[in-house]
Amino acid sequence: MYIPAHFNEPNRDVLYDLIENNALGVLITHGASGLDANHIPFEFDRSQGECGTLRCHVARNNPVWQDVATGDDVLVVFRAADAYISPQWYPSKQEFHKQVPTWNYLVAHAHGRITIHDDERYVRRNVAKLTHRHEGRQPVPWKMGDAPREFIDAMVKAIVGLEIEVTRLVGKVKLSQNKELRDIRNAGEILNAQGDHQIGEAMLAAAARKSEQG
Template identity: 65%
Template sequence: MYVPQSFNESRPEVLHQLIMQNPLGVLVSHGEGGLDANHLPFHFKPQEGTQGVLHAHVSRANPLWRELKDGDEVLVIFRGADAYISPNWYPSKHETHKQVPTWNYQVVHAHGRVTLHDDEHYVRGLVALLTRTHEASQPVPWKMSDAPKDYIRDMLKAIVGLEIEITRLVGKFKLGQNKEARDIQGAAQGLKASGKPAVGEAMLSATGHPLHGPALPAKSPE
């Protein structure tokens, strides 16, 4: 991934947070059938390994787990907030007309090596973890014990676990860091008005410019 220095995000705690808040990742692999991409919910354990470990499962019917071998290199892509940015939101555009449309976004690429787990103990523990995590916000959280034991046993036999030890994390947060403060604020206001405040808030946070209060003066020509 091409990452200009102004958009580089390398702080582990920030990258970990994006992964945990956006657990549906795209697993990119290269097996006997060539390139493949699978969309999977991951459980991330940042304390495991040297840079964290990702855990997921796939359907036994998915050929992915048969094509992969323990130790194969894979890539998992996690995407945060994203939005189209109109040049009309930049105050400087109305003075110089030297602005163009763009797209702002947050992504993390997790490079790692995979280990396959075709055993009930692993997948049972993983499903329990995923369930506890994502059912926590429900008024009455669903539990594995809510279903008949033989049904759960059959369902667990139908999946295979994947463990990915992360070897490298690359973060790209393209959030207008190369723009003037007033243009960042203008874009954030435009995003809020268009119903996509998350990207605008991320822009303001990344650049340290609050939305409220007077905009900072434009940079003087160099």
């Protein structure tokens, strides 16, 4: 990923939060059948390994777990939010007319080595963790024990576990940081007014940091 210096996010905790809050990642592999991409919800353990560990599961019918081998290099892409930015939102455009449209976004790329876990105990444990994490937001959380045991047993046997030891983590936070302070702030305020709060608030925070830096 091309990352100009002003868009680089070096803070690992910021990237960890981005991954945990946007669990659906794109697993990119280059196995025996060539390039492939699978959209998968991940459980992230920031305490294990140098840069954390990602865990997930796929359908047994998904060929990805047989197309790659334990130890292969893979890439997982996590995207938090994105928004179109009109040059009309930059006050400097009205004076100098030297602005063009762009697209702002927040992403993290996790590079790592994959391990295949065709192991029912491993899969069951990971499904339970993923379920607990996301059902915890519900008024009445669903748990695996709510379904008949034989049904859950059959579902677990139909999936395969994947684990990725993250060896390199990079982030790109593109929020118009290369623009004038007034341009960043005004575009962020317009996005907030339009309901694009995640990028809007992130741009206002970027403007505040730029102001503090002088």
